[in-house]
Amino acid sequence: MSSRGVRHDSMRARNLAVVLATIHRSGPHTRAALAELTGLTKTTVSSLVADLLDAGVVTEGGAVRGGERGRPGVAVSLSGDRVATLGLEINIDYLAACVVDLTRTVRLRRTIPADNRNSDPARILAALRDLVKEITAASEDAGLRIIGAALAVPGTVEGEVLRSAPHLGWRDVRVSGLVDLPFAIDNEANLAALGELWFGSREMDFLYVSGEIGIGAGLVVGGTVFKGTFGLAGELGHVVVVPDGPLCRCGGRGCLEVYAGQDALLGDLPSVPGLVARLESGDRRAAEACERAGHALGVALTSAVHLLDPGRIVLGGIFAPLFPWLEGPVSDGLGARLGQMRGAPPALVVSGTGADAAVLGAAGLIIQQILAEPVQMLGL
Amino acid sequence: MSSRGVRHDSMRARNLAVVLATIHRSGPHTRAALAELTGLTKTTVSSLVADLLDAGVVTEGGAVRGGERGRPGVAVSLSGDRVATLGLEINIDYLAACVVDLTRTVRLRRTIPADNRNSDPARILAALRDLVKEITAASEDAGLRIIGAALAVPGTVEGEVLRSAPHLGWRDVRVSGLVDLPFAIDNEANLAALGELWFGSREMDFLYVSGEIGIGAGLVVGGTVFKGTFGLAGELGHVVVVPDGPLCRCGGRGCLEVYAGQDALLGDLPSVPGLVARLESGDRRAAEACERAGHALGVALTSAVHLLDPGRIVLGGIFAPLFPWLEGPVSDGLGARLGQMRGAPPALVVSGTGADAAVLGAAGLIIQQILAEPVQMLGL
Numbered sequence: 001m002s003s004r005g006v007r008h009d010s011m012r013a014r015n016l017a018v019v020l021a022t023i024h025r026s027g028p029h030t031r032a033a034l035a036e037l038t039g040l041t042k043t044t045v046s047s048l049v050a051d052l053l054d055a056g057v058v059t060e061g062g063a064v065r066g067g068e069r070g071r072p073g074v075a076v077s078l079s080g081d082r083v084a085t086l087g088l089e090i091n092i093d094y095l096a097a098c099v100v101d102l103t104r105t106v107r108l109r110r111t112i113p114a115d116n117r118n119s120d121p122a123r124i125l126a127a128l129r130d131l132v133k134e135i136t137a138a139s140e141d142a143g144l145r146i147i148g149a150a151l152a153v154p155g156t157v158e159g160e161v162l163r164s165a166p167h168l169g170w171r172d173v174r175v176s177g178l179v180d181l182p183f184a185i186d187n188e189a190n191l192a193a194l195g196e197l198w199f200g201s202r203e204m205d206f207l208y209v210s211g212e213i214g215i216g217a218g219l220v221v222g223g224t225v226f227k228g229t230f231g232l233a234g235e236l237g238h239v240v241v242v243p244d245g246p247l248c249r250c251g252g253r254g255c256l257e258v259y260a261g262q263d264a265l266l267g268d269l270p271s272v273p274g275l276v277a278r279l280e281s282g283d284r285r286a287a288e289a290c291e292r293a294g295h296a297l298g299v300a301l302t303s304a305v306h307l308l309d310p311g312r313i314v315l316g317g318i319f320a321p322l323f324p325w326l327e328g329p330v331s332d333g334l335g336a337r338l339g340q341m342r343g344a345p346p347a348l349v350v351s352g353t354g355a356d357a358a359v360l361g362a363a364g365l366i367i368q369q370i371l372a373e374p375v376q377m378l379g380l
Numbered sequence: 381m382s383s384r385g386v387r388h389d390s391m392r393a394r395n396l397a398v399v400l401a402t403i404h405r406s407g408p409h410t411r412a413a414l415a416e417l418t419g420l421t422k423t424t425v426s427s428l429v430a431d432l433l434d435a436g437v438v439t440e441g442g443a444v445r446g447g448e449r450g451r452p453g454v455a456v457s458l459s460g461d462r463v464a465t466l467g468l469e470i471n472i473d474y475l476a477a478c479v480v481d482l483t484r485t486v487r488l489r490r491t492i493p494a495d496n497r498n499s500d501p502a503r504i505l506a507a508l509r510d511l512v513k514e515i516t517a518a519s520e521d522a523g524l525r526i527i528g529a530a531l532a533v534p535g536t537v538e539g540e541v542l543r544s545a546p547h548l549g550w551r552d553v554r555v556s557g558l559v560d561l562p563f564a565i566d567n568e569a570n571l572a573a574l575g576e577l578w579f580g581s582r583e584m585d586f587l588y589v590s591g592e593i594g595i596g597a598g599l600v601v602g603g604t605v606f607k608g609t610f611g612l613a614g615e616l617g618h619v620v621v622v623p624d625g626p627l628c629r630c631g632g633r634g635c636l637e638v639y640a641g642q643d644a645l646l647g648d649l650p651s652v653p654g655l656v657a658r659l660e661s662g663d664r665r666a667a668e669a670c671e672r673a674g675h676a677l678g679v680a681l682t683s684a685v686h687l688l689d690p691g692r693i694v695l696g697g698i699f700a701p702l703f704p705w706l707e708g709p710v711s712d713g714l715g716a717r718l719g720q721m722r723g724a725p726p727a728l729v730v731s732g733t734g735a736d737a738a739v740l741g742a743a744g745l746i747i748q749q750i751l752a753e754p755v756q757m758l759g760l
Contacts, residue, residue: 227689229601309609
């Protein structure tokens with residue numbers, strides 16, 4: 001709870017957010033229905049809706065429903081026409097950007113293949129800045145106003161500092177000056193979890209497991225990402241599977257990544273589609289690699305379930321195309337180890353979003369901020 | 381955010397909570413200072429303070445400070461005279477109760493030694509009900525009104541059901557009818573973490589590790605316990621240390637409890653003080669048992685740090701008296717494994733509360749509810 005009392009000047013801000021959240025959650029609604037749902041008077045609702053119309057946040061006439069006493073009314077719904085947000089991603093082998101409007105429709109999408117392993121941060125950030133300029137211009141051409149941006153990175157983040165991204169070879173890189181707008185930066189697994197929440201299954205409680213060159217996880221509880229104390233939670237890839245196992249590039253031993261990261265899974269194969277093709281043709285070595293990875297995932301996820309208590313487990317990233325071969329060993333491990341402490345292990349499912357999860361989650365994060373604080377974000 | 385707009389009738393409830401929270405956090409304060417701190421008018425503050433005085437929640441005259449313009453004023457502070465809460469605990473070898481007043485002073489304390497292993501829930505709950513009656517009567521004699529109670533149990537809890545307490549031998553036990561008051565039940569490690577927060581170090585961010593016959597943990601982030609999706613988070617005792625290790629009574633293998641639970645630590649010794657005496661006399665087998673337990677704790681806590689991202693690690697319960705012998709191996713393990721992913725491993729410290737942590741946390745939980753919702757809890 002904030003330490004300030006409620007006065008009338010803060011009521012309008014809060015009530016605007018309540019009306020907008022109601023339209024977002026269950027709209028379209030007539031003004032009369034909004035009054036009923038929010039407990040506000042019809043006069044107050046009409047004044048708030050007028051402000052939201054002016055700002056291009058909502059639109060009228062999308063649908064017509066009966067009002068409280070059956071009278072017809074003009075329905076108000078979220079507008080995708082003017083307000084948009086920008087999602088950005090720096091990954092090991094590409095840069096990505098997408099523009100999403102307020103109705104969570106993807107409007108623009110760009111991907112630039114790149115080799116960012118052990119790269120120079122200044123060079124990559126300059127390339128990303130060019131991408132931002134280009135997609136912002138294209139958005140303006142489409143009549144969209146970008147309100148804010150968020151960036152997904154394959155590493156740990158504190159504030160606006162990328163603390164450690166071992167595969168990029170970056171440490172303590174401050175990311176600023178990308179946009180002159182509200183800006184956020186977060187770990188790709190956290191943002192991919194939000195992508196799954198808003199653009200994928202729309203379940204409210206799950207652990208999203210992001211399989212890439214590294215392995216991360218984002219825990220969503222009641223629709224919110226759990227981030228820990230310093231924003232460093234969910235580093236599933238470095239959960240200990242075998243205490244005296246092989247050295248991991250994090251400095252530890254026997255971490256999950258050593259057994260189930262992309263490099264361990266691929267061996268000398270060039271790509272994940274190549275691995276899938278081998279698996280489909282019944283290749284024995286490929287099947288054994290998946291079996292080993294699935295076994296290690298079962299051990300690490302057992303520890304994760306005991307500590308994090310997720311509603312379900314969603315396998316994403318490269319684990320999504322490999323799900324048919326991973327599901328058995330992972331489920332067996334969870335079932336054998338978790339049996340007596342819980343009614344049943346959490347359900348194990350495959351992600352509904354593709355490789356886009358993180359960049360979608362980044363754009364969605366700013367939409368969430370607009371819905372939570374429309375006055376601050378839109379200058380209403 | 382709730383889906384309801386703010387109307388005047390809910391403003392009083394919220395403003396009462398804001399004034400009370402301000403007195404609690406930084407009081408005593410004069411009415412003028414409270415107006416300044418909360419942004420409310422002096423008239424509003426005076427009316428709210430009058431209600432709080434009537435309810436016995438605050439008291440006047442504890443101190444006098446200058447007001448905004450240096451004029452003297454009567455200071456208002458929390459009152460320990462009338463409002464109190466009840467903490468209860470069922471542990472493997474005792475029942476406990478304590479009464480804490482609103483200033484978080486312990487007023488009454490009872491412990492009944494018992495052998496609750498593989499016990500009949502109805503018999504134990506009847507004994508606890510007798511304890512509640514006795515301590516409630518003693519509270520009334522002291523002029524205290526008990527507003528609510530919370531119960532700590534050594535197992536997993538969902539709602540008011542003790543889902544699984546393996547050492548008690550209880551499964552799916554519904555706990556009701558103990559008190560005719562607001563009531564909560566929670567895992568002992570979660571409540572012990574709150575005990576540490578409110579009655580121990582008062583740090584806001586830490587993982588409390590509860591060493592008992594079982595091992596649990598409670599993560600506190602920003603002063604709030606993280607409970608997971610179903611309230612089952614923090615089961616540190618069943619984090620996997622060695623995937624093909626010895627069977628654990630949870631059905632898994634190589635869990636932390638197998639290496640660092642009380643039974644593993646004591647071996648054939650009768651008690652923790654007995655073990656401490658051996659350690660102090662330089663007994664080699666006792667030292668080796670601590671070394672093994674510390675090594676296993678280092679592995680499990682590495683996984684916990686990666687997943688939960690705690691501010692610091694607090695060793696409590698039986699790990700507190702054993703801290704001098706555990707600190708080295710645990711720190712070494714964390715340092716070696718966590719080095720490159722973070723600036724440094726979280727600090728490792730010993731708990732500031734004794735065996736009372738859980739029962740104190742239980743009483744404190746209800747105080748927290750009173751401070752958050754004084755209108756609902758006190759019928760103001």
